[in-house]
Amino acid sequence: MQTTQSATGTELADERHGDGRPLILLHGGMAPREYWDPVVPHFDDFAAIIPQRPGFGTCLDDPEETSADEVLDREADYVRTLVDGVDGDPILLGHSYGALTAIEAATDAAVEAVVAYEPAVLPERFREEADLADRMERLLEDGHRREAVKRYIEQVLHPEGIDDLDAWLAEWPVWPDCVALAEEVIRMNRAVERYRLPDRLDVDAPALVLTGTDGPDFLRKSARAVHRAFPHSRLVEFDGISHSGPAEAPELISAEVDAFLRA
Template identity: 55%
Template sequence: MQTVTSADGTSIAFERHGEGPPVILLHGGSSPEYWKPIVPRFADDHTVIVPHRRGVGESGDSAEYSLDRGVEDVRAVIDAVDGSPVLFGHSFGGLLAVETARTASVEKLVAYEPAVLVGEYRRQADLASRMQARIDNGDRRRAMKFYVREVIHGGDIDDLDGWLAEWPPWPDIVALTENVVRINRAIERYRLPESLDVDAPSLLLTGTEGPPHLRDGIRAVDEALPDGEFVEFEGVGHGGPTEAPDRVTAQVRSFIDEKAASVPNGDD
Protein backbone atom coordinates (compact mmCIF):
# COMPACT_ATOMS: atom_id res chain seq x y z
CA MET A 1 0.00 0.00 0.00
CA GLN A 2 1.28 3.46 -0.90
CA THR A 3 0.05 6.88 0.18
CA VAL A 4 0.02 10.44 -1.13
CA THR A 5 -0.95 13.66 0.58
CA SER A 6 -3.96 15.49 -0.82
CA ALA A 7 -4.23 19.28 -1.06
CA ASP A 8 -5.71 19.65 2.45
CA GLY A 9 -3.11 17.35 4.05
CA THR A 10 -5.23 14.19 4.14
CA SER A 11 -3.41 10.92 3.46
CA ILE A 12 -4.85 9.03 0.47
CA ALA A 13 -3.89 5.37 0.12
CA PHE A 14 -3.69 3.46 -3.13
CA GLU A 15 -2.90 -0.06 -4.28
CA ARG A 16 -0.52 -0.72 -7.16
CA HIS A 17 -0.70 -3.87 -9.30
CA GLY A 18 1.17 -4.92 -12.41
CA GLU A 19 3.49 -3.05 -14.73
CA GLY A 20 2.89 -0.88 -17.79
CA PRO A 21 0.88 2.21 -18.75
CA PRO A 22 -1.18 3.40 -15.78
CA VAL A 23 -4.90 2.73 -15.33
CA ILE A 24 -6.56 4.29 -12.27
CA LEU A 25 -9.75 2.61 -11.02
CA LEU A 26 -12.08 4.83 -8.96
CA HIS A 27 -14.69 3.03 -6.86
CA GLY A 28 -18.17 4.30 -6.07
CA GLY A 29 -20.22 3.80 -2.92
CA SER A 30 -18.68 0.42 -2.22
CA SER A 31 -15.09 -0.23 -1.12
CA PRO A 32 -11.92 -0.54 -3.25
CA GLU A 33 -12.62 -4.31 -3.18
CA TYR A 34 -15.21 -3.58 -5.87
CA TRP A 35 -12.43 -3.70 -8.46
CA LYS A 36 -11.09 -7.12 -7.41
CA PRO A 37 -12.47 -8.94 -10.51
CA ILE A 38 -11.13 -6.22 -12.82
CA VAL A 39 -7.56 -5.75 -11.56
CA PRO A 40 -6.11 -9.04 -12.91
CA ARG A 41 -7.68 -8.37 -16.31
CA PHE A 42 -5.41 -5.32 -16.71
CA ALA A 43 -2.41 -6.05 -14.49
CA ASP A 44 -0.57 -8.23 -17.03
CA ASP A 45 0.27 -5.20 -19.18
CA HIS A 46 -0.76 -2.14 -17.17
CA THR A 47 0.07 -0.57 -13.84
CA VAL A 48 -3.31 -0.72 -12.12
CA ILE A 49 -3.81 1.89 -9.41
CA VAL A 50 -6.76 1.52 -7.00
CA PRO A 51 -7.14 4.54 -4.70
CA HIS A 52 -9.04 4.23 -1.44
CA ARG A 53 -11.57 7.03 -1.34
CA ARG A 54 -11.23 9.51 1.54
CA GLY A 55 -12.69 7.92 4.69
CA VAL A 56 -12.63 4.40 3.19
CA GLY A 57 -10.10 1.60 3.58
CA GLU A 58 -6.58 2.79 4.40
CA SER A 59 -7.11 6.46 3.50
CA GLY A 60 -7.39 9.26 6.00
CA ASP A 61 -10.47 11.41 6.45
CA SER A 62 -11.67 14.92 7.16
CA ALA A 63 -14.72 16.42 8.82
CA GLU A 64 -15.83 18.21 5.65
CA TYR A 65 -16.26 16.63 2.24
CA SER A 66 -17.14 17.88 -1.24
CA LEU A 67 -16.77 16.79 -4.83
CA ASP A 68 -13.91 19.26 -5.24
CA ARG A 69 -12.09 17.61 -2.35
CA GLY A 70 -12.58 14.21 -3.99
CA VAL A 71 -11.10 15.58 -7.22
CA GLU A 72 -8.11 16.89 -5.27
CA ASP A 73 -7.58 13.39 -3.88
CA VAL A 74 -7.59 11.85 -7.38
CA ARG A 75 -5.24 14.52 -8.69
CA ALA A 76 -2.80 13.74 -5.86
CA VAL A 77 -2.78 10.10 -6.95
CA ILE A 78 -2.30 11.08 -10.61
CA ASP A 79 0.71 13.20 -9.61
CA ALA A 80 2.25 10.13 -7.95
CA VAL A 81 1.91 7.98 -11.07
CA ASP A 82 4.43 7.81 -13.92
CA GLY A 83 2.80 8.77 -17.21
CA SER A 84 -0.60 10.07 -18.18
CA PRO A 85 -3.19 7.60 -16.84
CA VAL A 86 -6.46 6.20 -18.08
CA LEU A 87 -9.15 7.09 -15.53
CA PHE A 88 -11.86 4.43 -15.13
CA GLY A 89 -14.59 5.22 -12.62
CA HIS A 90 -17.79 3.49 -11.56
CA SER A 91 -20.85 5.33 -10.19
CA PHE A 92 -19.58 8.09 -7.87
CA GLY A 93 -16.10 7.13 -9.04
CA GLY A 94 -17.34 7.81 -12.56
CA LEU A 95 -18.38 11.32 -11.57
CA LEU A 96 -14.98 11.83 -9.91
CA ALA A 97 -13.29 10.63 -13.11
CA VAL A 98 -15.28 13.03 -15.30
CA GLU A 99 -14.64 16.02 -13.06
CA THR A 100 -10.96 15.18 -12.60
CA ALA A 101 -10.47 14.87 -16.36
CA ARG A 102 -11.61 18.49 -16.73
CA THR A 103 -8.52 19.79 -14.92
CA ALA A 104 -5.93 16.99 -14.95
CA SER A 105 -3.88 15.54 -17.78
CA VAL A 106 -5.25 12.06 -18.51
CA GLU A 107 -4.77 9.76 -21.47
CA LYS A 108 -8.37 8.61 -21.66
CA LEU A 109 -11.55 8.72 -19.59
CA VAL A 110 -13.87 5.76 -18.93
CA ALA A 111 -17.00 6.04 -16.79
CA TYR A 112 -19.60 3.36 -16.05
CA GLU A 113 -22.93 5.00 -15.13
CA PRO A 114 -21.39 8.04 -13.43
CA ALA A 115 -23.52 9.33 -10.56
CA VAL A 116 -24.98 12.33 -12.37
CA LEU A 117 -28.57 13.35 -11.62
CA VAL A 118 -30.54 15.36 -14.15
CA GLY A 119 -34.04 16.70 -14.76
CA GLU A 120 -36.92 16.15 -12.38
CA TYR A 121 -35.10 13.37 -10.54
CA ARG A 122 -32.30 15.73 -9.57
CA ARG A 123 -34.72 18.44 -8.43
CA GLN A 124 -36.45 15.98 -6.10
CA ALA A 125 -33.37 14.00 -5.02
CA ASP A 126 -33.23 13.45 -1.27
CA LEU A 127 -31.45 10.12 -0.90
CA ALA A 128 -28.87 11.55 1.52
CA SER A 129 -31.45 13.02 3.90
CA ARG A 130 -33.61 9.90 3.79
CA MET A 131 -30.60 7.75 4.61
CA GLN A 132 -29.64 10.14 7.43
CA ALA A 133 -33.15 9.89 8.91
CA ARG A 134 -32.75 6.12 9.18
CA ILE A 135 -29.31 6.53 10.76
CA ASP A 136 -30.73 9.01 13.27
CA ASN A 137 -33.33 6.38 14.17
CA GLY A 138 -30.52 3.97 14.99
CA ASP A 139 -30.84 1.75 11.90
CA ARG A 140 -27.72 2.03 9.75
CA ARG A 141 -28.45 -1.30 8.08
CA ARG A 142 -31.87 -0.07 6.98
CA ALA A 143 -30.25 3.11 5.63
CA MET A 144 -27.85 1.08 3.50
CA LYS A 145 -30.62 -1.19 2.27
CA PHE A 146 -32.52 1.89 1.14
CA TYR A 147 -29.43 3.10 -0.74
CA VAL A 148 -28.92 -0.25 -2.46
CA ARG A 149 -32.58 -0.45 -3.48
CA GLU A 150 -32.53 3.04 -4.99
CA VAL A 151 -29.11 3.19 -6.62
CA ILE A 152 -28.55 -0.37 -7.78
CA HIS A 153 -32.14 -1.38 -8.48
CA GLY A 154 -33.75 1.95 -9.30
CA GLY A 155 -36.14 1.54 -6.35
CA ASP A 156 -37.73 -1.61 -7.78
CA ILE A 157 -36.85 -5.11 -6.56
CA ASP A 158 -39.18 -7.81 -5.24
CA ASP A 159 -36.84 -9.57 -2.80
CA LEU A 160 -34.07 -7.24 -1.69
CA ASP A 161 -33.07 -9.40 1.30
CA GLY A 162 -32.70 -12.43 -0.96
CA TRP A 163 -30.59 -10.44 -3.40
CA LEU A 164 -28.41 -9.05 -0.60
CA ALA A 165 -27.78 -12.56 0.69
CA GLU A 166 -25.99 -13.29 -2.60
CA TRP A 167 -24.25 -9.92 -2.95
CA PRO A 168 -20.56 -10.18 -1.88
CA PRO A 169 -20.25 -6.66 -0.32
CA TRP A 170 -23.14 -7.34 2.08
CA PRO A 171 -23.16 -6.86 5.05
CA ASP A 172 -19.64 -5.36 5.29
CA ILE A 173 -20.76 -2.35 3.25
CA VAL A 174 -22.95 -1.23 6.17
CA ALA A 175 -19.75 0.08 7.77
CA LEU A 176 -19.61 2.71 4.99
CA THR A 177 -23.13 4.05 5.61
CA GLU A 178 -22.13 7.53 6.81
CA ASN A 179 -19.54 7.84 4.05
CA VAL A 180 -22.19 6.95 1.47
CA VAL A 181 -24.52 9.62 2.88
CA ARG A 182 -21.94 12.32 2.34
CA ILE A 183 -21.05 11.30 -1.21
CA ASN A 184 -24.76 11.34 -2.01
CA ARG A 185 -24.95 14.90 -0.68
CA ALA A 186 -22.13 15.77 -3.09
CA ILE A 187 -23.97 14.05 -5.94
CA GLU A 188 -27.23 15.88 -5.19
CA ARG A 189 -25.44 19.25 -5.18
CA TYR A 190 -23.72 18.64 -8.50
CA ARG A 191 -25.05 20.37 -11.59
CA LEU A 192 -23.93 18.99 -14.93
CA PRO A 193 -22.65 21.83 -17.14
CA GLU A 194 -23.92 22.12 -20.70
CA SER A 195 -20.41 21.38 -21.94
CA LEU A 196 -17.68 19.34 -20.23
CA ASP A 197 -14.27 20.68 -21.18
CA VAL A 198 -12.48 17.33 -21.30
CA ASP A 199 -9.67 17.06 -23.84
CA ALA A 200 -9.16 13.31 -23.50
CA PRO A 201 -11.16 10.77 -25.55
CA SER A 202 -14.01 9.40 -23.44
CA LEU A 203 -15.88 6.10 -23.18
CA LEU A 204 -19.24 6.06 -21.40
CA LEU A 205 -20.71 2.70 -20.40
CA THR A 206 -24.16 1.71 -19.21
CA GLY A 207 -26.35 -1.39 -18.95
CA THR A 208 -29.93 -1.85 -20.10
CA GLU A 209 -30.88 -2.95 -16.57
CA GLY A 210 -29.29 0.01 -14.79
CA PRO A 211 -31.43 2.40 -12.72
CA PRO A 212 -33.38 4.79 -15.00
CA HIS A 213 -32.11 7.95 -13.31
CA LEU A 214 -28.46 6.98 -13.90
CA ARG A 215 -29.17 5.96 -17.48
CA ASP A 216 -30.69 9.42 -18.01
CA GLY A 217 -27.63 10.95 -16.37
CA ILE A 218 -25.09 9.17 -18.55
CA ARG A 219 -26.89 10.21 -21.72
CA ALA A 220 -26.71 13.81 -20.53
CA VAL A 221 -22.99 13.40 -19.86
CA ASP A 222 -22.58 11.96 -23.37
CA GLU A 223 -24.22 15.07 -24.84
CA ALA A 224 -21.95 17.34 -22.79
CA LEU A 225 -18.66 15.64 -23.73
CA PRO A 226 -16.90 16.83 -26.89
CA ASP A 227 -15.22 13.53 -27.77
CA GLY A 228 -17.22 10.65 -26.36
CA GLU A 229 -18.09 7.09 -27.30
CA PHE A 230 -21.24 5.53 -25.79
CA VAL A 231 -21.70 1.77 -25.27
CA GLU A 232 -24.69 -0.03 -23.75
CA PHE A 233 -24.50 -3.61 -22.45
CA GLU A 234 -27.63 -5.66 -22.93
CA GLY A 235 -28.95 -7.34 -19.78
CA VAL A 236 -26.43 -5.70 -17.44
CA GLY A 237 -27.22 -3.53 -14.43
CA HIS A 238 -25.46 -0.81 -12.45
CA GLY A 239 -22.78 -3.22 -11.25
CA GLY A 240 -21.61 -3.80 -14.81
CA PRO A 241 -17.85 -4.06 -14.21
CA THR A 242 -18.40 -6.86 -11.69
CA GLU A 243 -21.58 -8.34 -13.21
CA ALA A 244 -20.01 -8.76 -16.65
CA PRO A 245 -16.26 -8.24 -16.15
CA ASP A 246 -15.20 -9.98 -19.37
CA ARG A 247 -17.56 -7.94 -21.56
CA VAL A 248 -16.76 -4.65 -19.85
CA THR A 249 -13.01 -5.25 -19.78
CA ALA A 250 -12.96 -6.21 -23.47
CA GLN A 251 -14.73 -2.97 -24.37
CA VAL A 252 -12.44 -0.85 -22.20
CA ARG A 253 -9.31 -2.56 -23.51
CA SER A 254 -10.40 -1.98 -27.09
CA PHE A 255 -10.94 1.69 -26.30
CA ILE A 256 -7.59 2.05 -24.52
CA ASP A 257 -5.76 0.40 -27.41
CA GLU A 258 -7.33 2.64 -30.06
CA LYS A 259 -4.79 4.97 -31.59
CA ALA A 260 -5.66 8.60 -32.13
CA ALA A 261 -6.77 9.24 -35.66
CA SER A 262 -4.17 11.07 -37.71
CA VAL A 263 -4.96 14.73 -38.25
CA PRO A 264 -3.99 16.39 -41.58
CA ASN A 265 -1.33 19.04 -41.08
CA GLY A 266 -2.90 21.41 -43.59
CA ASP A 267 0.15 21.48 -45.90
CA ASP A 268 -1.83 20.09 -48.82
Protein backbone atom coordinates in the same frame (compact mmCIF):
# COMPACT_ATOMS: atom_id res chain seq x y z
CA MET B 1 -0.97 -1.10 -0.11
CA GLN B 2 0.98 1.99 -1.10
CA THR B 3 0.54 5.35 0.57
CA THR B 4 0.81 8.87 -0.85
CA GLN B 5 0.72 12.20 0.92
CA SER B 6 -1.78 14.71 -0.45
CA ALA B 7 -1.05 18.44 -0.61
CA THR B 8 -2.94 18.86 2.68
CA GLY B 9 -0.93 16.12 4.41
CA THR B 10 -3.65 13.46 4.35
CA GLU B 11 -2.36 9.93 3.87
CA LEU B 12 -3.85 8.29 0.77
CA ALA B 13 -3.79 4.52 0.27
CA ASP B 14 -3.94 2.45 -2.92
CA GLU B 15 -3.13 -0.97 -4.35
CA ARG B 16 -0.98 -1.37 -7.47
CA HIS B 17 -0.86 -4.27 -9.91
CA GLY B 18 1.26 -4.91 -13.00
CA ASP B 19 3.33 -2.76 -15.31
CA GLY B 20 2.50 -0.66 -18.32
CA ARG B 21 0.33 2.38 -18.97
CA PRO B 22 -1.11 3.66 -15.68
CA LEU B 23 -4.83 2.90 -15.22
CA ILE B 24 -6.56 4.37 -12.15
CA LEU B 25 -9.69 2.41 -11.18
CA LEU B 26 -12.24 4.36 -9.13
CA HIS B 27 -14.96 2.36 -7.36
CA GLY B 28 -18.35 3.85 -6.62
CA GLY B 29 -21.10 3.90 -4.04
CA MET B 30 -20.47 1.60 -1.12
CA ALA B 31 -18.31 -0.79 -3.09
CA PRO B 32 -14.87 -1.54 -1.60
CA ARG B 33 -11.73 -1.42 -3.71
CA GLU B 34 -12.11 -5.21 -4.06
CA TYR B 35 -14.90 -4.40 -6.54
CA TRP B 36 -12.17 -4.31 -9.19
CA ASP B 37 -10.74 -7.78 -8.43
CA PRO B 38 -12.59 -9.42 -11.38
CA VAL B 39 -11.51 -6.59 -13.68
CA VAL B 40 -7.77 -6.27 -13.03
CA PRO B 41 -6.74 -9.58 -14.72
CA HIS B 42 -8.25 -8.32 -17.97
CA PHE B 43 -5.95 -5.29 -17.95
CA ASP B 44 -2.66 -7.15 -17.68
CA ASP B 45 -0.95 -4.75 -20.11
CA PHE B 46 -1.57 -1.85 -17.72
CA ALA B 47 -0.32 -0.71 -14.34
CA ALA B 48 -3.59 -0.82 -12.40
CA ILE B 49 -3.89 1.59 -9.47
CA ILE B 50 -6.83 1.01 -7.11
CA PRO B 51 -7.28 3.71 -4.48
CA GLN B 52 -9.26 3.39 -1.29
CA ARG B 53 -11.78 6.21 -1.55
CA PRO B 54 -11.49 8.91 1.14
CA GLY B 55 -13.90 8.25 3.97
CA PHE B 56 -14.30 4.58 2.97
CA GLY B 57 -11.11 3.29 4.56
CA THR B 58 -7.86 4.46 6.06
CA CYS B 59 -7.08 7.49 3.93
CA LEU B 60 -9.35 10.09 5.54
CA ASP B 61 -8.32 10.91 9.09
CA ASP B 62 -11.68 12.32 10.18
CA PRO B 63 -14.59 11.86 7.74
CA GLU B 64 -16.92 13.57 10.25
CA GLU B 65 -15.08 16.82 9.48
CA THR B 66 -16.07 16.69 5.79
CA SER B 67 -19.31 18.35 4.68
CA ALA B 68 -21.50 17.22 1.80
CA ASP B 69 -20.38 20.25 -0.19
CA GLU B 70 -16.75 19.15 0.09
CA VAL B 71 -17.12 15.45 -0.69
CA LEU B 72 -16.82 15.56 -4.48
CA ASP B 73 -14.07 18.20 -4.45
CA ARG B 74 -12.16 16.16 -1.87
CA GLU B 75 -12.29 13.00 -3.93
CA ALA B 76 -11.43 14.76 -7.19
CA ASP B 77 -8.40 16.30 -5.48
CA TYR B 78 -7.43 12.85 -4.25
CA VAL B 79 -7.52 11.52 -7.80
CA ARG B 80 -5.47 14.47 -9.03
CA THR B 81 -2.85 13.64 -6.39
CA LEU B 82 -2.66 10.09 -7.77
CA VAL B 83 -2.43 11.43 -11.32
CA ASP B 84 0.49 13.65 -10.37
CA GLY B 85 2.27 10.71 -8.74
CA VAL B 86 2.41 8.32 -11.72
CA ASP B 87 4.72 8.22 -14.72
CA GLY B 88 2.95 9.58 -17.76
CA ASP B 89 -0.69 10.54 -18.19
CA PRO B 90 -2.97 7.86 -16.71
CA ILE B 91 -6.33 6.57 -17.89
CA LEU B 92 -9.17 7.10 -15.42
CA LEU B 93 -11.75 4.30 -15.30
CA GLY B 94 -14.61 5.01 -12.91
CA HIS B 95 -17.83 3.23 -11.99
CA SER B 96 -20.92 5.12 -10.76
CA TYR B 97 -19.76 7.67 -8.15
CA GLY B 98 -16.20 6.82 -9.13
CA ALA B 99 -17.07 7.76 -12.71
CA LEU B 100 -18.36 11.14 -11.55
CA THR B 101 -15.13 11.61 -9.58
CA ALA B 102 -13.09 10.72 -12.67
CA ILE B 103 -14.97 13.30 -14.74
CA GLU B 104 -14.44 16.03 -12.15
CA ALA B 105 -10.76 15.17 -11.67
CA ALA B 106 -10.15 15.24 -15.44
CA THR B 107 -11.26 18.89 -15.63
CA ASP B 108 -7.96 19.86 -13.98
CA ALA B 109 -5.57 16.95 -14.46
CA ALA B 110 -3.41 15.65 -17.30
CA VAL B 111 -4.98 12.30 -18.24
CA GLU B 112 -4.79 10.19 -21.39
CA ALA B 113 -8.49 9.28 -21.37
CA VAL B 114 -11.58 9.03 -19.19
CA VAL B 115 -13.77 5.93 -19.11
CA ALA B 116 -17.04 6.38 -17.21
CA TYR B 117 -19.45 3.51 -16.55
CA GLU B 118 -22.89 4.94 -15.67
CA PRO B 119 -21.69 8.07 -13.84
CA ALA B 120 -23.68 9.03 -10.73
CA VAL B 121 -25.36 12.00 -12.38
CA LEU B 122 -29.07 12.62 -11.91
CA PRO B 123 -31.24 13.86 -14.79
CA GLU B 124 -32.61 17.32 -14.03
CA ARG B 125 -36.19 16.26 -13.30
CA PHE B 126 -35.02 13.27 -11.23
CA ARG B 127 -32.53 15.46 -9.35
CA GLU B 128 -35.17 18.04 -8.41
CA GLU B 129 -37.21 15.36 -6.62
CA ALA B 130 -34.32 13.40 -5.10
CA ASP B 131 -34.50 13.17 -1.31
CA LEU B 132 -32.57 10.00 -0.49
CA ALA B 133 -29.99 11.84 1.63
CA ASP B 134 -32.73 13.46 3.73
CA ARG B 135 -34.59 10.17 4.22
CA MET B 136 -31.40 8.38 5.23
CA GLU B 137 -30.48 11.19 7.62
CA ARG B 138 -33.88 11.04 9.35
CA LEU B 139 -33.54 7.28 9.83
CA LEU B 140 -30.04 7.74 11.21
CA GLU B 141 -31.21 10.42 13.65
CA ASP B 142 -33.91 8.02 14.86
CA GLY B 143 -31.30 5.35 15.54
CA HIS B 144 -32.12 3.18 12.51
CA ARG B 145 -28.65 2.91 11.02
CA ARG B 146 -29.21 -0.34 9.14
CA GLU B 147 -32.51 0.85 7.72
CA ALA B 148 -30.82 4.04 6.51
CA VAL B 149 -28.28 2.03 4.52
CA LYS B 150 -31.02 -0.26 3.23
CA ARG B 151 -32.81 2.75 1.75
CA TYR B 152 -29.68 3.52 -0.26
CA ILE B 153 -29.43 -0.07 -1.47
CA GLU B 154 -33.09 -0.19 -2.45
CA GLN B 155 -33.08 3.08 -4.40
CA VAL B 156 -29.60 3.02 -5.94
CA LEU B 157 -28.77 -0.67 -6.40
CA HIS B 158 -32.29 -2.02 -6.90
CA PRO B 159 -34.52 0.83 -8.13
CA GLU B 160 -36.55 -1.70 -10.11
CA GLY B 161 -37.51 -3.46 -6.85
CA ILE B 162 -36.33 -6.63 -5.18
CA ASP B 163 -38.41 -9.44 -3.71
CA ASP B 164 -36.24 -10.31 -0.72
CA LEU B 165 -33.74 -7.61 0.20
CA ASP B 166 -32.58 -9.37 3.36
CA ALA B 167 -31.73 -12.52 1.39
CA TRP B 168 -29.78 -10.43 -1.11
CA LEU B 169 -27.93 -8.64 1.68
CA ALA B 170 -26.98 -11.96 3.25
CA GLU B 171 -25.02 -12.73 0.06
CA TRP B 172 -23.54 -9.23 -0.36
CA PRO B 173 -19.83 -9.35 0.64
CA VAL B 174 -19.75 -5.87 2.23
CA TRP B 175 -22.85 -6.34 4.41
CA PRO B 176 -23.17 -5.55 7.30
CA ASP B 177 -19.75 -3.90 7.63
CA CYS B 178 -20.85 -1.12 5.28
CA VAL B 179 -23.46 0.03 7.82
CA ALA B 180 -20.64 1.89 9.58
CA LEU B 181 -20.33 4.11 6.49
CA ALA B 182 -23.87 5.49 6.73
CA GLU B 183 -22.81 9.10 7.42
CA GLU B 184 -20.37 9.10 4.51
CA VAL B 185 -22.98 7.60 2.17
CA ILE B 186 -25.41 10.36 3.14
CA ARG B 187 -22.80 13.02 2.33
CA MET B 188 -22.02 11.27 -0.95
CA ASN B 189 -25.70 11.11 -1.94
CA ARG B 190 -26.23 14.74 -1.03
CA ALA B 191 -23.29 15.66 -3.25
CA VAL B 192 -24.86 13.71 -6.13
CA GLU B 193 -28.24 15.38 -5.54
CA ARG B 194 -26.61 18.81 -5.72
CA TYR B 195 -24.42 18.12 -8.74
CA ARG B 196 -25.47 19.83 -11.96
CA LEU B 197 -23.99 18.51 -15.18
CA PRO B 198 -22.74 21.44 -17.28
CA ASP B 199 -23.71 21.72 -20.92
CA ARG B 200 -20.05 21.20 -21.79
CA LEU B 201 -17.44 19.49 -19.63
CA ASP B 202 -14.04 21.17 -19.61
CA VAL B 203 -12.15 17.96 -20.36
CA ASP B 204 -9.68 17.83 -23.27
CA ALA B 205 -9.00 14.09 -23.03
CA PRO B 206 -11.09 11.65 -25.10
CA ALA B 207 -13.88 9.94 -23.16
CA LEU B 208 -15.67 6.61 -23.35
CA VAL B 209 -19.08 6.54 -21.65
CA LEU B 210 -20.54 3.09 -20.94
CA THR B 211 -23.98 1.94 -19.86
CA GLY B 212 -26.08 -1.24 -19.76
CA THR B 213 -29.65 -1.97 -20.74
CA ASP B 214 -30.36 -3.73 -17.42
CA GLY B 215 -29.29 -0.81 -15.23
CA PRO B 216 -31.53 1.96 -13.85
CA ASP B 217 -33.22 3.96 -16.62
CA PHE B 218 -32.21 7.28 -15.06
CA LEU B 219 -28.53 6.32 -15.19
CA ARG B 220 -28.85 5.33 -18.85
CA LYS B 221 -30.30 8.78 -19.53
CA SER B 222 -27.50 10.38 -17.55
CA ALA B 223 -24.88 8.41 -19.47
CA ARG B 224 -26.20 9.89 -22.70
CA ALA B 225 -26.19 13.38 -21.19
CA VAL B 226 -22.59 12.97 -20.00
CA HIS B 227 -21.62 11.70 -23.44
CA ARG B 228 -23.10 14.84 -25.04
CA ALA B 229 -21.33 17.09 -22.51
CA PHE B 230 -17.87 15.70 -23.27
CA PRO B 231 -16.12 17.50 -26.15
CA HIS B 232 -14.67 14.20 -27.44
CA SER B 233 -16.71 11.17 -26.48
CA ARG B 234 -17.90 7.75 -27.55
CA LEU B 235 -21.01 6.09 -26.07
CA VAL B 236 -21.43 2.31 -25.84
CA GLU B 237 -24.50 0.53 -24.43
CA PHE B 238 -24.21 -3.14 -23.48
CA ASP B 239 -27.23 -5.35 -23.92
CA GLY B 240 -28.24 -7.33 -20.83
CA ILE B 241 -25.66 -5.73 -18.51
CA SER B 242 -26.65 -4.02 -15.25
CA HIS B 243 -25.24 -1.10 -13.28
CA SER B 244 -22.53 -3.44 -11.96
CA GLY B 245 -21.19 -3.87 -15.50
CA PRO B 246 -17.42 -3.79 -14.86
CA ALA B 247 -17.59 -6.52 -12.19
CA GLU B 248 -20.47 -8.36 -13.87
CA ALA B 249 -18.92 -8.59 -17.34
CA PRO B 250 -15.24 -7.67 -16.95
CA GLU B 251 -14.09 -9.36 -20.16
CA LEU B 252 -16.69 -7.54 -22.26
CA ILE B 253 -16.06 -4.18 -20.62
CA SER B 254 -12.27 -4.45 -20.77
CA ALA B 255 -12.36 -5.42 -24.45
CA GLU B 256 -14.38 -2.30 -25.25
CA VAL B 257 -12.02 -0.13 -23.20
CA ASP B 258 -8.99 -1.68 -24.91
CA ALA B 259 -10.47 -1.10 -28.37
CA PHE B 260 -11.22 2.50 -27.48
CA LEU B 261 -7.71 3.16 -26.21
CA ARG B 262 -6.15 1.54 -29.27
CA ALA B 263 -8.26 3.69 -31.56
